Structures are given as structure tokens and as C-alpha cells.
Amino acid sequence: QKEVEQNSGPLSVPEGAIASLNCTYSDRGSQSFFWYRQYSGKSPELIMFIYSNGDKEDGRFTAQLNKASQYVSLLIRDSQPSDSATYLCAVAKNSGGYQKVTFGTGTKLQVIP
Amino acid sequence: EAQVTQNPRYLITVTGKKLTVTCSQNMNHEYMSWYRQDPGLGLRQIYYSMNVEVTDKGDVPEGYKVSRKEKRNFPLILESPSPNQTSLYFCASSFTFVRGGDGYTFGSGTRLTVV
Numbered sequence: 171q172k173e174v175e176q177n178s179g180p181l182s183v184p185e186g187a188i189a190s191l192n193c194t195y196s197d198r199g200s201q202s203f204f205w206y207r208q209y210s211g212k213s214p215e216l217i218m219f220i221y222s223n224g225d226k227e228d229g230r231f232t233a234q235l236n237k238a239s240q241y242v243s244l245l246i247r248d249s250q251p252s253d254s255a256t257y258l259c260a261v262a263k264n265s266g267g268y269q270k271v272t273f274g275t276g277t278k279l280q281v282i283p
Numbered sequence: 284e285a286q287v288t289q290n291p292r293y294l295i296t297v298t299g300k301k302l303t304v305t306c307s308q309n310m311n312h313e314y315m316s317w318y319r320q321d322p323g324l325g326l327r328q329i330y331y332s333m334n335v336e337v338t339d340k341g342d343v344p345e346g347y348k349v350s351r352k353e354k355r356n357f358p359l360i361l362e363s364p365s366p367n368q369t370s371l372y373f374c375a376s377s378f379t380f381v382r383g384g385d386g387y388t389f390g391s392g393t394r395l396t397v398v
Binding site for chain 2: 202214215216219269276
């Protein structure tokens, strides 16, 4: 079982719709959760981070964390063609004195105009 | 501007010719890391450093070396590159990942081809 799992996609949504991206993780000791956006050929950029169960909203983005079920999701409202990218889920925990970060392989999102 | 500067952006080299990819950050971050990204495999950690003179192996360290002599710099060294090290490399830095931290800032990447 992979430590962090994401559906590779592509996930296709029409412009203006809600895109829902999901991520599951295996280590119950995980403490911090991040979503990065990566355009083709570019470096990942942080969109959101969440530490506590529940929802966290920032503009059109909402991160949802459910530690009991070990999943974290990202909702993108009013999707735009510029949102077309690969979205990486990252999970972090303290491990032996350092902070181990594990990335999922990413979900490719396509927003159709 | 707060950033992680990585050089070069593109590099083509021959098998066995030593090379160094430089990485520098201006955010006074303590934590720095190198990743390689390959299709279908995602980002895999090569080495990381928690502070000056403190480095340790990540998940795929074979064939790589690093050093952290100054807080801002974290170069990646390939002593004898091989074709299986052809990949997209990212340097990243962070203040902390624990509660209150905001994760990594990534460099712009280095696309390395070893022929």
C-alpha cells in the first residue's frame, strides 16, 4: 500500500463546476497535510495546508481533512481553465527528530472551457 | 523576493562526468531537501538537511551526495552520473512542517539528461 494515494486522473470538469480531488494516507501518525499545484514543466506551488479535522476555505479552494478515515480532499469551486494542472497531496509527520514529508503521485485536472 | 534559486535549469551530460546542481534560499529556512520527479513515481526525496552540517538520506540517495556548509546553500552532487539519473530535480526549503508551518517552497527545477 502506498503511503499517500491519489487517483492519477485525468479528472475532467466543465468550466464553472466544482472539482473534487481526493487523497488517502496510510500513516495514522500524520500531522500536517498540504495541497500543491504543479503546471506542466513547472515547480509545485503550495495552495493550502490543513492540520485539524474539518474544512478550511481560502477563496475558491476548500481543503477537507478526516483523520479517522485517513483522507484529505481539495474542492475547487467555479473551476477555471487556468486551474488545469496536476495537484499533489503531501503528508508530513515528525519522525525520529525530523519532519518526513511524503507526496502522492498527483491527480491531473482538466477544466474544459 | 523570497525564493529558492536552483541552477542550471537544463543540463545534458555524459555518463561518469561529475556534476553539481546548486540550490540557494534567501528565507533563512533551516530545512532543505532535494527531490527527483519521474513520471508515475511522483516526487521522491533524495537527501534532506535539518540545519548546517546536518544531512541525511531520503528514500533514493544512491548515486548522490549533498553538503550543507552554509544555511542558505544545499548543492546536489552526482559524482558519476548514469542514465538512470535522468530526471527532473527540485530543491525545496521550509521553516517547519509542524502545526503553524507552511510547507515547502520549491526551486524552479533542473531537468537533467545523462547520455
